[in-house]
Each structure stands twice: as structure tokens, then as C-alpha cells.
Amino acid sequence: MIIGRKKDHLRICIERDVQAGDTGLGRYRLIYRELPEIDYDEIDTSTSFLGAQLKYPLIIEAMTGGSPEGGVINKCLAKLAQKYGLGFGVGSQRAAIEDSSLNEYFQVRDVAPDIFLVANLGAVQLNYGFGISECKKAVKMIKADALALHVNPLQEAIQPEGNRNFKNLIDKINKIASKLNKPLIVKAVGSGLTYNIAEKLQVSAFDTAGVGGTCWSIIEGCRGGKSTRELSEIFRGFGIPTAECIGTITHTDKPLIASGGIRSGLDVAKTLSLGADVAGIALPLLKAYNREGEKGVIEHLERIFTELRISMFLTGSNKIKELDGKIEFLG
Ligand SMILES: Cc1cc2nc3c(=O)[nH]c(=O)nc-3n(C[C@H](O)[C@H](O)[C@H](O)COP(=O)(O)O)c2cc1C
Numbered sequence: 187m188i189i190g191r192k193k194d195h196l197r198i199c200i201e202r203d204v205q206a207g208d209t210g211l212g213r214y215r216l217i218y219r220e221l222p223e224i225d226y227d228e229i230d231t232s233t234s235f236l237g238a239q240l241k242y243p244l245i246i247e248a249m250t251g252g253s254p255e256g257g258v259i260n261k262c263l264a265k266l267a268q269k270y271g272l273g274f275g276v277g278s279q280r281a282a283i284e285d286s287s288l289n290e291y292f293q294v295r296d297v298a299p300d301i302f303l304v305a306n307l308g309a310v311q312l313n314y315g316f317g318i319s320e321c322k323k324a325v326k327m328i329k330a331d332a333l334a335l336h337v338n339p340l341q342e343a344i345q346p347e348g349n350r351n352f353k354n355l356i357d358k359i360n361k362i363a364s365k366l367n368k369p370l371i372v373k374a375v376g377s378g379l380t381y382n383i384a385e386k387l388q389v390s391a392f393d394t395a396g397v398g399g400t401c402w403s404i405i406e407g408c409r410g411g412k413s414t415r416e417l418s419e420i421f422r423g424f425g426i427p428t429a430e431c432i433g434t435i436t437h438t439d440k441p442l443i444a445s446g447g448i449r450s451g452l453d454v455a456k457t458l459s460l461g462a463d464v465a466g467i468a469l470p471l472l473k474a475y476n477r478e479g480e481k482g483v484i485e486h487l488e489r490i491f492t493e494l495r496i497s498m499f500l501t502g503s504n505k506i507k508e509l510d511g512k513i514e515f516l517g
Contacts, residue, residue: 187347188252188280188281188284189252189253189281189288191409192250192252192253192256192277192278192281193253193255193256194409195405195409196249196250196255196256196259196472198405198408198409199400199405199469199472199473200472200473200476202404202408203404204400204401204404204405204408204469205398205399205400205401205404205447205469206397206401206403206404206422206423207397207398207401207422207423207425207427207447208397208398208427208447209396209397209398209399209427209428209429209446209447209448209453210398210427210428210429210430211398211428211429211447211453211456211457213429213515213516213517214429214456214459214460214513214514214515214516215513215514215516216452216455216456216459216497216500216501216512216513217501217512217513217514218500218501219500219501219502222499222500222501222502223502224499224502224503224504226495226499228504229495229498229499229503229504229505230504230505230506231243231491231494231495231498231506232271232506233463233464233506233507235273235302235391235441235443235463235464236302236331236332236369236371236390236391236441237331237369238273238302238331239271240271240272240273240302240464241270241271241272242270242271242272242491242494243454243458243463243464243465243494243506244270244272244273244454244464244465244466244467244487244490245272245273245274245275245302245304245393245443245445245464245465245466245467246263246264246266246267246272246273246274246275246466246467246468246471247275247393247395247445247466247467247468248275248276248277248278248304248306248334248336248373248468249263249277249468249471249472250276250277250472251276251277251278251279251282251291251292252277252278252279252281252282252288252291252292253288253291254291256277256291257290257291257292257293259472259475260276260277260291260292260294261294261297262475262479262480262483263471263475263483264294264297264298264301264303265294265297265298265480266480266483266484266487267298267301268297268298268299268300268301270487270491271301272301272302272487273301273302273303273304273464274294274298274301274302274303274304275303275304275305275306275334275466276292276294276303276304276305276306276328276330277306278306278307278308278336279292279305279306279307279324279327279328280307280308280311280316282327283307283316283320283323283324283327289327292327292328293328294328295328295329302331302332303328303329303330303331303332304330304331304332304333304334304371305324305325305327305328305330305332305333305334306324306333306334306335306336307320307321307324307333307334307335307336308335308336308337308338308349309335309336309337309355309358309359309372310337310338310339310342310349310350310351310352310355311349312335312355312358312359312362313349313351313352313353313354313355313358314349314351317362318361318362318365318366321333321335321362321366322366322367325366325368330368331368331369332368332369332370332371332390332391333366333368333369333370333371334370334371334372334373334393335359335362335370335371335372335373336373336374336375336395337355337372337373337374337375337379338374338375338376338377338402339352339377340376340377340402340403340421340424340425341375341376341402341403341405341406343421344402344403344406344407344410344414344417344418344421345406345409345410346410346414356383356386356387359372359387359389360387360388360389363387363388363389363390364388369389369390369391370389370390370391371389371390371391371392371393371443372384372387372389372391372392372393373392373393373395373443373445374393374394374395374396374425374431374446375395375400375402376395376396376397376399376400376401376402376425376446377395377396377397377402377424377425377426378394378395378396378397378425378426378427378428378430378431378446379392379393379394379395379396379426379431379435380426380430380431380434380435381434381435381437381438382434384434384435384438384440385437385438389440390440390441391440391441391442391443392435392438392440392441392442392443393442393443393445393466394428394431394432394435394442394443394444394445394446394462395428395445395446395466396425396426396427396428396429396430396431396432396445396446396447397423397424397425397426397427397428397446397447398427398428398446398447399428399445399446399447399448399449399468399469400446400447400468400469401422401423403418403419403421403422403423403424404418404422406418407419407422427446428444428445428446428447428448428457429456429457429460431444431446432444432457432460432461432462433460433461436460436461436462441463442461442462442463442464443462443463443464443465443466444457444458444460444462444464444465444466445465445466445467445468448465448466448467449467449470450489450490450493451489451490451491451492451493451494451495451496451497452493452494452496452497453465454490454493454494454497455493455494455497455498455501455509456497456513458506458509458510459501459509459510459511459512459513460513461510467490470486471483471486471487474486497509
């Protein structure tokens with residue numbers, strides 16, 4: 187059942203327009219340095235995140251795994267993460283924890299031995315029988331460097347078969363963080379995450395996945411019947427815009443992935459200027475893969491790298507850290 191649902195998600199994301207809302211990044215402008223006084227060819231886009239070295243401040247975000255099709259997509263994306271020195275996250279491993287025959291469709295280390303690799307489970311599963319042993323299994327299964335626990339109350343609320351008991355999860359997540367022996371990231375999936383909750387979580391890092399990108403209300407609406415569709419329309423784009431998430435979570439002083447509607451290298455640069463450490467992208471890479479396979483993903487990534495470099499050039503930033511604060515709010 188989980189695998190069937192995951193296949194539906196991929197198909198819907200490929201075929202339909204599943205984006206909603208506004209990231210809020212359009213209301214910010216990078217501060218232009220008319221005479222950059224740096225050499226474009228010397229710009230260094232490398233950075234580090236949770237102890238890993240990245241050649242670009244970019245994570246290919248969790249999307250799939252657990253089925254032959256998902257396994258092939260993951261291998262392609264992970265291989266490109268290796269080629270370009272990016273981070274990479276697999277989709278929820280719940281199905282493979284419950285049925286170990288699916289493990290093989292999450293494996294990417296054969297094509298991506300050195301990448302910063304993030305395992306993935308739903309935080310709500312901590313109320314449905316999962317605990318530290320399943321979290322450790324997810325990490326070990328793919329030889330991951332970190333685990334992301336995703337929080338998706340909107341999706342679970344709209345999904346007819348959703349798991350909706352979100353009681354006491356802050357406490358449970360904190361207990362997992364203290365026992366995992368790997369960095370724990372708490373990640374949203376399209377409705378955002380802010381300081382209000384982040385400050386209560388004793389985890390290693392956060393991932394915003396804010397409003398302005400992939401919207402799970404729409405996706406679940408496309409899967410369901412008339413009443414689910416109507417419900418999903420009401421909550422289309424519900425949550426906190428990505429720019430707002432970044433602005434508040436930076437107050438935790440913890441490493442931050444900015445995701446949710448990041449669609450260009452200029453967006454990446456803006457999120458870093460606002461205080462994020464790296465940016466994350468999901469849906470556009472799936473669409474590029476579906477259109478033109480590996481070639482499509484390469485073209486998409488390389489366009490983002492060029493746009494980031496130009497953004498750094500035009501703000502006189504030789505290094506990623508130099509982007510910090512070079513942004514103004516337009517109101
Ligand atoms: C097809 C698809 C499947 C996803 N599956 C997961 C998942 O299993 N676990 C998770 O944490 N996030 C999942 N996400 C959320 C993404 O990792 C990402 O945080 C979110 O889509 C925002 O990025 P975007 O606007 O660039 O798509 C999925 C996104 C897509 C498009």
C-alpha cells in the first residue's frame with residue numbers, strides 16, 4: 187500500500203502542477219555591488235554542512251525510493267550529487283523498514299560513495315511503533331551520514347488513510363536525537379518550519395521546506411475522491427513561506443537547509459544571504475529527470491550553479507560565507 191501511494195505521488199508530481207503559494211523571496215533583493223572588484227573565475231562555491239564538504243551549497247532533497255522506478259531515479263540523482271559535490275536525501279524509508287526486500291531500491295553508495303547522504307523517516311511514525319531502533323536501521327540501511335525526520339501534518343490530515351496522532355512528538359524527537367549517534371535533521375515537506383517549534387527541538391539541523399514549492403495538500407487532493415479534492419483546495423498553499431521560515435529559524439543558530447520553492451541560483455543566493463547554510467531542491471529535478479533523464483538533470487543543475495555564481499559575482503562575494511547579509515527587504 188505504501189509503495190502504491192509513493193508511485194501515485196511521483197506520477198502526480200510529474201503530470202500535474204503541484205506547486206502553491208509564494209516563497210516570499212521575491213520581496214527581497216540582493217545588494218548589488220556595481221563594481222564587484224573580484225574575478226568571476228576565482229569564485230569559490232564550496233562550503234561545509236554538518237561536517238561534510240560540498241562543492242556547491244545544495245542538497246538534492248528527499249523524494250523517492252522503495253520501488254524499482256524510485257530506485258533508478260535515486261541512483262541517477264545520487265550519481266550527479268557525487269559528480270558535483272552536492273548533498274542528497276532519499277525518500278521515506280518506512281516501507282523498507284517494514285519490508286526488507288525493498289532495501290535495495292534505496293541503495294546509492296555504489297554510485298555515490300562520498301556524498302553527504304541523508305536517510306529519511308516520518309516523525310509521526312514515532313507514534314506508530316517506530317523508535318530509535320528503526321531510526322538507526324534507516325541510517326545503517328543506506329550508510330547515511332544523517333537522518334531527516336519529516337513533519338507533514340497537512341499531508342496526513344488530507345490523506346484519507348493518514349496517520350494523524352502527532353501527540354508528544356517534540357519529546358520523542360529529542361529522545362531520538364540524544365541516542366542516534368548521527369546528526370538528526372528535522373525537516374518540513376512544504377508547509378514550513380519556524381523558530382516556534384525549532385527552538386524546542388534539540389536536533390542538529392533544520393530544513394524549512396516552506397510554502398512556495400511542492401504542496402502536499404494538492405498532491406493528496408489529486409489522489410483522492412471529490413471530498414478529498416475539495417478539502418485539499420481549502421488548504422492549498424497552507425503554511426509558512428520559505429523566506430519567513432529562514433528568517434526565524436536562523437535565531438536557533440543551528441545549521442539550516444532552505445527549501446520549498448527554490449527555483450534558481452538567484453533563489454539559492456538569497457536564502458544564503460538570509461542566513462541559511464545550504465539550499466535544497468526537489469520537484470524541478472524530478473521534472474527534469476522525467477523530461478530528459480540524466481541529461482535534463484545535468485542541464486538544470488548546471489544552470490543553477492551558473493546563476494549562483496553570477497549572484498555571487500554581482501554582490502562581490504568570493505566565497506559562500508560572504509553572501510551573508512547582502513540582502514534587503516523591499517516590503
Ligand atoms: C515527489 C516528491 C516526494 C517527496 N517525498 C518526500 C519524502 O519521502 N520525505 C521527505 O522528507 N520529503 C519528501 N518530499 C519533500 C521534498 O523533500 C522537499 O522538502 C519539498 O518538496 C520542497 O522542495 P521543492 O519545492 O523543491 O519540491 C517529496 C517531494 C516530492 C516532490
